[in-house]
Amino acid sequence: MVRDNRHxxxxxxxxxxxxxxxxxxxxxxxxxxxxxxxxxxxxxxxVTPGSIAAxxxxxxxxxxxxxxxxxxDNIVLLPLPPYAPELNSMENVWEYLRGNKLSAAVWNTYxxxxxxxxxxxxxxxxxxxxxxxxxxxxxxxxxI
Numbered sequence: 001m002v003r004d005n006r007h008x009x010x011x012x013x014x015x016x017x018x019x020x021x022x023x024x025x026x027x028x029x030x031x032x033x034x035x036x037x038x039x040x041x042x043x044x045x046x047v048t049p050g051s052i053a054a055x056x057x058x059x060x061x062x063x064x065x066x067x068x069x070x071x072x073d074n075i076v077l078l079p080l081p082p083y084a085p086e087l088n089s090m091e092n093v094w095e096y097l098r099g100n101k102l103s104a105a106v107w108n109t110y111x112x113x114x115x116x117x118x119x120x121x122x123x124x125x126x127x128x129x130x131x132x133x134x135x136x137x138x139x140x141x142x143x144i
Contacts, residue, residue, distance in 0.1 A: 010113045012121055013039035015055060016093060018135030021128025022046060027117045029110075036062040037070045044072035054078050058088050089135040096134055097124065 013035060014025035024046040028035040040055075047053045051074065058080045071077060085091045101120035107113045124130060 008110050008113060010110065010117050011035070012094075012097075012117050013042075014090065014093065014121060015039070015043050015053075016090065016131050016135045017046075017053070018089070018132045020048075021131045023121075023125055023131060025121050027114050027121075031060070031062050033062050033068045040069065040071055040075060044074055047074045052076055056080060056088050056090070058085060059083075089137055092134045093124070096130075097121070 009029070011028050011031050012025050013028060013031075014023055016023040024039075024043045026035070026039050026042050028038070043053060043055065053075050055075055056078050059082050069077070080087050097120050101123060102116060105116070107116055
């Protein structure tokens with residue numbers, strides 16, 4: 001396994017719609033409410049006109065500061081109960097990307113890290129069936 005003691009981070013804020021096989025993401029240098037607001041704005045651009053997106057949020061600090069979040073009119077936040085990451089299908093996405101695209105590598109610069117994150121996310125977005133597979137939960141399917 002490749003090993004390096006240098007340390008730098010980039011964070012993918014991502015969301016998927018398994019029904020449509022699409023997603024929206026931003027790559028940020030930090031995790032905070034300001035970055036989450038930028039992510040919500042990006043998600044909002046991908047919502048079908050006239051629709052409302054339900055975004056599942058876990059207890060992360062940048063999700064929990066609801067009073068400071070700027071939630072677009074076409075988004076509703078659905079908070080998960082504490083300690084229930086198995087209910088958030090995005091955890092499967094992160095595990096999949098770490099296991100298949102973002103592990104066992106060393107990047108020399110922050111820009112290379114961001115590029116690797118972008119390439120990993122775009123690779124996933126190019127595969128709607130994989131998005132559906134990773135994100136679909138039978139218990140969450142609503143038949144109207």
